[in-house]
Structure formats: C-alpha cells, structure tokens
Amino acid sequence: MNTPNDPRTPRTPGDIEGDRRRKMARLRDELGIEPYGGRIDGLLPLAEARAKYDAAADEAHKQDATQDARPRVRVAGRVVQSRVMGNLIFLSLRDCSGDLQVAVSKKSVPPEVFKLAKQVDLSDIVTAAGPLGSTKTGEITVWSQGAPGGDAGLTLACKSLAPPPEKFHGLTDPEQRYRKRYVDLYANPDVMRTMQLRIRIIDEIRDYLRGRGFLEVETPMLQSLHGGAAARPFITHHNALDMPLYLRIAPELYLKRLLVGGFNKVFEINRNFRNEGLSPRHNPEFTMLEAYEAFGSWETVADLVEDLVCTVAMKVFGTLEINHRDAEDAEKITRTINLKRPWRRVSMVDLVREELGWSFNKKRASAQDVQTILSAIQTRSFRKIGLRLKESNPSLAGKLLQAGSVEAYRREKDKVLAFIRAELTHLEQEFNRLQNDGRLEDKAELERLDRQINTLTTLMNDFHRLIDESGAKREADVFLYKFTHMSPAEQLVEVYEKLIEPTLIDPTFVTHVPSAVIPLARENRDDPFFADVYELAINGVEISPGYSELNDPDVQERHLRHQVGDREEQQEIDGDFLEALKVGMPPAGGFGLGIDRLVMMLTGATSIRDVILFPLMRPQG
RNA sequence: GACCGGGUAGCUCAACCGGUAGAGCAUCGGCCUUUUAAGCCGCAGGUUCUGGGUUCGAGUCCCAGCCCGGUCACCA
Numbered sequence: 001m002n003t004p005n006d007p008r009t010p011r012t013p014g015d016i017e018g019d020r021r022r023k024m025a026r027l028r029d030e031l032g033i034e035p036y037g038g039r040i041d042g043l044l045p046l047a048e049a050r051a052k053y054d055a056a057a058d059e060a061h062k063q064d065a066t067q068d069a070r071p072r073v074r075v076a077g078r079v080v081q082s083r084v085m086g087n088l089i090f091l092s093l094r095d096c097s098g099d100l101q102v103a104v105s106k107k108s109v110p111p112e113v114f115k116l117a118k119q120v121d122l123s124d125i126v127t128a129a130g131p132l133g134s135t136k137t138g139e140i141t142v143w144s145q146g147a148p149g150g151d152a153g154l155t156l157a158c159k160s161l162a163p164p165p166e167k168f169h170g171l172t173d174p175e176q177r178y179r180k181r182y183v184d185l186y187a188n189p190d191v192m193r194t195m196q197l198r199i200r201i202i203d204e205i206r207d208y209l210r211g212r213g214f215l216e217v218e219t220p221m222l223q224s225l226h227g228g229a230a231a232r233p234f235i236t237h238h239n240a241l242d243m244p245l246y247l248r249i250a251p252e253l254y255l256k257r258l259l260v261g262g263f264n265k266v267f268e269i270n271r272n273f274r275n276e277g278l279s280p281r282h283n284p285e286f287t288m289l290e291a292y293e294a295f296g297s298w299e300t301v302a303d304l305v306e307d308l309v310c311t312v313a314m315k316v317f318g319t320l321e322i323n324h325r326d327a328e329d330a331e332k333i334t335r336t337i338n339l340k341r342p343w344r345r346v347s348m349v350d351l352v353r354e355e356l357g358w359s360f361n362k363k364r365a366s367a368q369d370v371q372t373i374l375s376a377i378q379t380r381s382f383r384k385i386g387l388r389l390k391e392s393n394p395s396l397a398g399k400l401l402q403a404g405s406v407e408a409y410r411r412e413k414d415k416v417l418a419f420i421r422a423e424l425t426h427l428e429q430e431f432n433r434l435q436n437d438g439r440l441e442d443k444a445e446l447e448r449l450d451r452q453i454n455t456l457t458t459l460m461n462d463f464h465r466l467i468d469e470s471g472a473k474r475e476a477d478v479f480l481y482k483f484t485h486m487s488p489a490e491q492l493v494e495v496y497e498k499l500i501e502p503t504l505i506d507p508t509f510v511t512h513v514p515s516a517v518i519p520l521a522r523e524n525r526d527d528p529f530f531a532d533v534y535e536l537a538i539n540g541v542e543i544s545p546g547y548s549e550l551n552d553p554d555v556q557e558r559h560l561r562h563q564v565g566d567r568e569e570q571q572e573i574d575g576d577f578l579e580a581l582k583v584g585m586p587p588a589g590g591f592g593l594g595i596d597r598l599v600m601m602l603t604g605a606t607s608i609r610d611v612i613l614f615p616l617m618r619p620q621g
Numbered sequence: 622g623a624c625c626g627g628g629u630a631g632c633u634c635a636a637c638c639g640g641u642a643g644a645g646c647a648u649c650g651g652c653c654u655u656u657u658a659a660g661c662c663g664c665a666g667g668u669u670c671u672g673g674g675u676u677c678g679a680g681u682c683c684c685a686g687c688c689c690g691g692u693c694a695c696c697a
Binding site for chain 1: 622628631632633634645646647648649652653654655656657658659660666688689690691694695696697
C-alpha cells in the first residue's frame with residue numbers, strides 16, 4: 001500500500017480509506033490524539049447507561065441550570081450516525097446492548113475535543129462522558145462534558161479506515177452480510193439480537209441439563225473411524241502418524257463409551273461435520289446437542305426434550321407460542337408454532353395412513369398405493385402454488401386447494417395463467433406509472449411492486465414447469481423407479497420425510513420408525529420391525545431424534561454389518577465400540593437436538609446461515 | 622446437478638427498441654447549537670463480474686465462464 005498517512009498526499013476522489021488515513025494523520029499531528037486508544041475504565045454498556053436516565057433530575061436541570069443532579073455516565077460505542085449542526089454535534093453510538101445518542105456542544109467541551117467530534121467518521125469507536133439528559137424530542141442523550149481530573153468528554157478509541165455500510169439500507173447483500181459478519185453484526189441490529197438469542201438459548205440448555213445432573217463432556221472431533229450417523233465425512237490427514245482422520249459426523253459412539261465407563265448422564269454440545277450439500281437447513285458444520293441417560297429409554301428422553309425445549313422457550317421468550325413474522329412486514333405473522341404440552345406422539349404408520357390413506361403393512365407399497373403417493377407428491381408442488389395464490393386470488397386458490405389434485409390444477413391451468421398474466425400486467429402498469437411520475441416518496445411502493453412482479457414471474461415459471469405433462473411424466477418415472485426399488489422400510493421413511501414431515505409445524509414425536517434405518521437403536525420387543533425411538537419434528541423439519549439405545553453387542557454388530565453391506569457409504573465398523581458394548585453398557589435413553597434448527601425455529605430465521613455467526617462460504621475470487 | 626432471477630460509483634439502486642451510464646446516501650469543500658435517514662450550497666467519484674462474439678456503435682443482444690440468491694433434485 002503506497003498511501004502514506006500523510007495529510008499532504010493529494011486526494012484521489014472516492015478514496016475513502018485514503019481520506020480516513022489523512023484525517024487520522026491530522027488528528028495525530030495537530031491534536032496529538034492516538035487513534036488506536038488504550039485501556040478505558042468505568043464504561044457502562046449503552047443500554048445500562050440509558051437506564052440510568054433520571055427524568056426528574058433532567059427536568060430540574062432544565063428549570064435551573066445551576067442545579068445538576070443528572071447522573072453522569074461514561075460509555076463507548078461505534079458511531080452509526082453523525083449529524084453535525086455547526087456548533088452542536090449529535091452522534092449515535094451502538095454496542096451489543098443497543099444505541100445511545102451523544103451530543104457534543106461547542107460550549108461544553110474544550111476546543112480540541114470539539115474539533116475531534118467534528119472529525120469523527122461513521123464506524124469510528126469513541127467514548128463519551130457526561131450527564132444524561134434528553135433533547136427537545138425526548139431522546140435520551142449523553143451531553144458530552146469534560147470533568148476535572150479525568151474524562152475528556154469525547155475520545156477516539158479506535159479509528160475505522162473501511163468505508164461504512166450505507167446508512168439507511170445498511171448492509172443488505174446476503175453474501176456480504178455472511179462474509180463480513182463483523183460489519184453485519186453492528187450494521188443490522190437484528191443479527192446481533194438473533195445471535196444473542198442463540199447464545200442465551202444454548203446457555204439455558206446447559207443450565208437445564210446441569211440442573212438435572214448431566215455432566216458436559218468433550219469427545220473427539222478428529223476420529224480415525226467416523227460413525228454414529230450415516231453421512232459423508234470430511235477427510236483430513238495426520239502427518240506425524242501418517243494416517244487419515246475424519247472430522248466427526250456424530251459424537252454418539254464416544255458418548256456411549258462414557259456410559260460404559262460409568263458416567264450416568266452426559267451431554268455434549270458441539271460441532272458435527274458432514275460433507276454434503278448446502279441448503280437453508282444444512283451447513284457443513286452444525287451444532288448438535290447429544291445427551292445420554294443411563295437406565296432411561298426413548299420415552300424418558302422424549303419427556304426430557306419436551307420439558308427442555310419448553311423451559312428454554314419460557315426462559316428466553318416468555319411464551320410457548322412462537323410467532324414467525326414476515327421479513328417485509330413485522331406486523332404480519334407468517335407462522336405460529338404452539339409448543340404447549342403435551343406434544344403429540346404418533347406412530348409413523350398411523351401418520352402416513354392419516355395423511356395419505358396408505359396403510360403400510362411392512363410390504364412394498366402396492367401399485368395402487370404407489371399411485372396415491374405419486375399423486376400426493378405432485379399435488380404437493382401444486383399446493384405450494386395454491387398457497388401462494390391465496391392472498392391475491394382467494395377464490396381461485398380456494399378452489400384449487402380444495403380439489404387438491406393434479407388434474408384440478410391442469411383443468412384450471414388457463415384460469416391460473418390468465419390470472420397471473422392479468423395481475424402481472426396490472427402491476428407493471430402501476431409500476432411504470434409510478435416510475436414515470438418519478439415520485440421519490442413512492443420508492444417503497446415501487447420496491448413493493450417490483451417484488452410482487454418478481455414473485456409472480458417465478459410463480460408463473462413454476463406453474464409452467466409443473467403443468468408440462470412430459471416434464472411431469474419424466475419426474476414421475478424417476479420417482480417410480482427409485483421408489484419401487486426401495487425396501488418397505490425405506491418406502492415408509494421416504495413418504496414420511498417427503499410428504500409428512502414438512503407439514504408438521506407444531507411439535508410431533510413420530511414413533512415406531514422402521515428399525516432397518518436406525519442401526520444404533522433398540523428394536524421394539526413386541527414388533528422388531530420398528531425401533532424404540534422417536535423423531536421429533538417441529539417447524540417442518542426434524543429437530544431431534546431420541547432412542548432407546550441398543551446395548552446388545554451382538555445385535556449391534558449385526559446391524560452395523562448389515563448397514564455396511566447395504567449402503568454405498570463406506571463406513572468401517574468401529575470394533576472398539578463393539579468391544580465397549582461387550583464390557584457392558586447400561587440400558588439408556590439418548591437424544592440429539594439440532595441447535596441451529598432449534599434456534600431457527602425459536603427466532604423465525606428462514607436460513608440456517610442466519611443463526612450461524614460465520615456460515616461456510618466459498619472463498620471469494 | 623437442473624431451472625429461474627441477479628452482478629452497474631464505497632453503499633442502495635436507475636438507465637425505454639442497441640445510441641454520450643444517472644440518482645440518493647457516504648466521501649471531499651462550505652453554511653448551520655436540539656438533530657433522528659437532519660437540512661442547504663458546491664466539487665468529485667465508473668475496466669457496467671470476467672473473457673470472447675455480433676454491430677458503425679454493447680450495461681443492453683449472442684456464446685462461455687465465475688460468483689450470489691431462490692426453487693427443485695441429491696444428501697440424513
């Protein structure tokens with residue numbers, strides 16, 4: 001970098017960093033200010049400082065300026081707004097607790113402090129000290145004021161050289177937000193709030209489990225064999241030992257070894273790594289809670305997780321009714337999740353029968369059942385379109401949703417398309433009219449129209465694709481081929497995951513899952529086709545599995561061998577784990593809880609990336 | 622992986638049928654002691670994601686690639 005910190009360097013327009021470096025050099029040279037500060041004692045978080053405001057003292061001081069009982073505070077924060085009004089300067093400071101305004105009046109501070117205040121840039125970190133008062137408009141404000149023998153009234157704690165985000169829109173590009181989370185966190189207070197909620201949720205989970213006698217442990221993340229789940233691992237290499245190592249896909253097998261060793265209740269909250277695709281619900285590294293309780297069962301851990309989630313929700317949110325709100329319109333509630341106990345418990349077979357009319361009998365689905373399932377899968381896609389139409393054309397949407405079959409959508413396709421086209425034309429006319437008028441105050445309206453047009457266009461695209469009979473047939477063929485080659489157990493699980501799980505918004509424990517897909521759980525004594533487990537779905541996704549853990553080493557070995565032979569996923573058998581079971585593991589209940597998804601559910605985040613501080617991003621380039 | 626949308630000033634976005642690339646905010650200079658996206662005056666700021674092609678002329682059209690988002694698929 002050849003931009004010296006020299007105020008005489010000729011200015012290149014638009015070079016924000018250069019401007020700031022020159023400004024910094026002036027502060028150093030002319031005011032003797034060190035722009036990277038040092039230790040500062042006695043600072044209050046902004047929210048705490050604000051809480052100290054004393055209205056009576058403020059009022060008294062306003063009546064009689066010689067009386068000043070206003071509380072004095074010292075605060076620090078990043079400058080997020082700056083309004084220089086000549087001889088009075090307002091700065092809005094922000095920290096992780098909130099915002100607080102500072103006012104610097106030329107009359108109340110020494111000239112060099114006022115000069116500094118004028119030089120302060122957005123994103124600089126400053127400290128301010130002075131009495132807490134309010135302004136004409138009632139905003140609680142620190143009135144910067146030096147004190148004999150200490151506070152300067154305003155100091156620079158850290159100069160920021162980078163260009164600040166746009167002050168009104170903030171940082172909005174999702175990519176930049178995830179890449180530059182350090183900016184996102186202060187530019188978008190919602191992000192800070194969500195992340196703090198995440199932290200509190202995890203704290204409360206730990207509190208809860210400790211309160212019930214669980215000990216938190218740490219087990220290997222680098223494993224020479226990856227086990228405990230079916231997933232592709234990340235592979236790495238240990239140089240000194242010259243051996244491959246895997247990043248763990250689950251801690252399960254180690255936690256169970258701890259039960260063998262004599263721990264009765266253990267849990268671990270930490271990262272798992274799965275080398276699979278990314279989606280709004282999948283990040284390659286994600287945080288899981290796993291807990292094991294000796295002498296428990298899937299039922300004891302179901303009770304536990306139910307109580308745990310409710311307790312956490314009450315402590316952090318004070319309610320069991322979780323509302324998700326529209327990103328555009330905070331008034332609009334898009335989804336309500338009711339966590340009130342007791343949570344429904346229903347077997348997978350009953351659920352499938354109830355929703356689809358498919359009576360699963362441990363055999364492959366009959367030709368007729370397959371047709372039912374296929375048409376349900378197709379209808380589901382259409383249903384989404386029906387739901388999206390609901391707001392703009394309730395009667396048409398109602399008709400489609402009620403008919404609920406692919407044929408109904410095909411029959412009505414001209415009407416649907418005609419409606420969408422008419423709507424688009426209307427919106428575009430509206431859009432052009434506003435744009436031609438060039439009325440700036442309607443900018444928000446323009447943006448709204450633009451979004452609606454966008455939504456409708458994608459809707460029309462989706463619809464075209466769906467009613468394209470050859471396309472639909474191709475998709476159906478692919479599905480039929482795959483589905484008819486599945487085992488009965490896989491068919492049941494497939495149907496559940498595709499068609500039922502996404503509709504389970506309120507908490508539902510799905511029980512009696514085919515044991516064939518769950519090798520680490522105990523088979524049901526009365527009907528070994530099913531395992532003694534639950535899969536808890538909330539918010540349309542699986543959030544927690546719970547097992548009666550399998551502790552018979554012979555059965556466990558058989559399951560694992562079967563899995564290895566059956567699946568393409570190369571997974572070596574963990575012989576040492578089987579050894580451990582031979583030593584003897586007490587019967588136990590165990591459960592997992594996907595922390596990221598839990599936080600999404602509780603905070604209404606629509607993407608897992610919104611609840612992870614630094615989600616995985618492809619390197620920039 | 623497939624489809625759709627997007628990539629233009631530091632930020633947020635415009636640019637009609639292919640004809641000199643604009644605005645707001647931020648920056649820079651000036652005015653202003655109760656602002657709340659403060660206001661007013663003025664200056665400046667561009668390899669239109671990259672590389673090819675068509676054309677007298679490309680931000681715009683075509684081809685290839687990169688990146689982001691959405692939907693679907695894959696994957697527990």
